[in-house]
Amino acid sequence: MIKILTHNWPHKLGALLLATLFWVFISLNDPSVTQRSLLIPISIDGVEGGSVAIGLPDFVEVTVSGPSSRINRLRPDHFVATLDLSGITGSFQKEIDVQAPSNISLLRTIPRNVIGSVDALRAETVPVDVSVLAKPPVDQTYEIVYSPETIVVRGRSGQLEQIERAVGVVLNDREGTASLYAVNQEGIPVPGVYLEPDSVTIELTRKPIFEVRELRLVITPPTTVMGTVTTRGDPSLVTVYGPASILDTLSEIRGSVEFATGEITPGRYTLPVRLELPEGVAVRETPIAFLQITPLGLEE
Numbered sequence: 001m002i003k004i005l006t007h008n009w010p011h012k013l014g015a016l017l018l019a020t021l022f023w024v025f026i027s028l029n030d031p032s033v034t035q036r037s038l039l040i041p042i043s044i045d046g047v048e049g050g051s052v053a054i055g056l057p058d059f060v061e062v063t064v065s066g067p068s069s070r071i072n073r074l075r076p077d078h079f080v081a082t083l084d085l086s087g088i089t090g091s092f093q094k095e096i097d098v099q100a101p102s103n104i105s106l107l108r109t110i111p112r113n114v115i116g117s118v119d120a121l122r123a124e125t126v127p128v129d130v131s132v133l134a135k136p137p138v139d140q141t142y143e144i145v146y147s148p149e150t151i152v153v154r155g156r157s158g159q160l161e162q163i164e165r166a167v168g169v170v171l172n173d174r175e176g177t178a179s180l181y182a183v184n185q186e187g188i189p190v191p192g193v194y195l196e197p198d199s200v201t202i203e204l205t206r207k208p209i210f211e212v213r214e215l216r217l218v219i220t221p222p223t224t225v226m227g228t229v230t231t232r233g234d235p236s237l238v239t240v241y242g243p244a245s246i247l248d249t250l251s252e253i254r255g256s257v258e259f260a261t262g263e264i265t266p267g268r269y270t271l272p273v274r275l276e277l278p279e280g281v282a283v284r285e286t287p288i289a290f291l292q293i294t295p296l297g298l299e300e
Helices: 002-006 009-028
Strands: 033-045 051-054 059-067 080-084 090-095 097-099 105-110 113-120 122-132 140-147 150-155 165-170 176-183 194-196 199-208 211-220 228-234 237-242 252-256 267-272 288-294
Touching: 122 140, 122 176, 122 199, 165 199, 176 194
Parallel strands: 033 080, 122 165, 211 252
Antiparallel strands: 033 059, 051 113, 059 105, 080 097, 090 113, 122 150, 140 199, 150 194, 165 176, 176 199, 211 237, 228 288, 267 288
């Protein structure tokens, strides 16, 4: 076996080295070519701060070809798609410049040319309106304070004519900021405009909700007099206010009267009514009770 392996060994070693080199060459120089399409973001150059480019796509589709080992590793950030609008005002038609990596062939660009316009931006001041969507506790509401109350919106003339106000939404009861967006009269967002600033600072305060009700007045006559007592309230209905959850449990308001110290004789009296009000309920005006005391045995 050793004699067979060592026989004419220089030729055998040379053949092995040649086979190894051929395999390495084939592996590093894959002759297969493939194609692939990618979406590349477009970079806009040359538009000044007081202008805006209108009608432009955000991406361009490129189809490239090359060795499959390279094509399969391509990413969108390996390409540069640029639209140079330097010195252009009004309508234009320009070709998108796409730069591909070396040894990669650019077969097709969609779109290759774009049609748009460069318009000057106008500015307009609009009011701010912030709504609270967070649900407050029972019998309470939110009082919201935000700053600033007006902002500047920049955009094309046709866009600014649609805008009525800038709105923001508060989703919880924590203080902080609320992002803004411009809307038209129907409350539909108007896209393509710039808000300065684009958010407001907010401060929320909980405030109790009071309702006003008219309830029947029921007066309990005094029992410490000698005779028959008849009472009449003026007015017969009492106007009270307080949380709705408490007022919903009331059908009437009860009250009583007290005489001053001293001998109580038959006759007519006018006295304030002491009302029995639940906690959290108040009365706008204290009612008056008219009392008629008739001696015993003289009742009609």
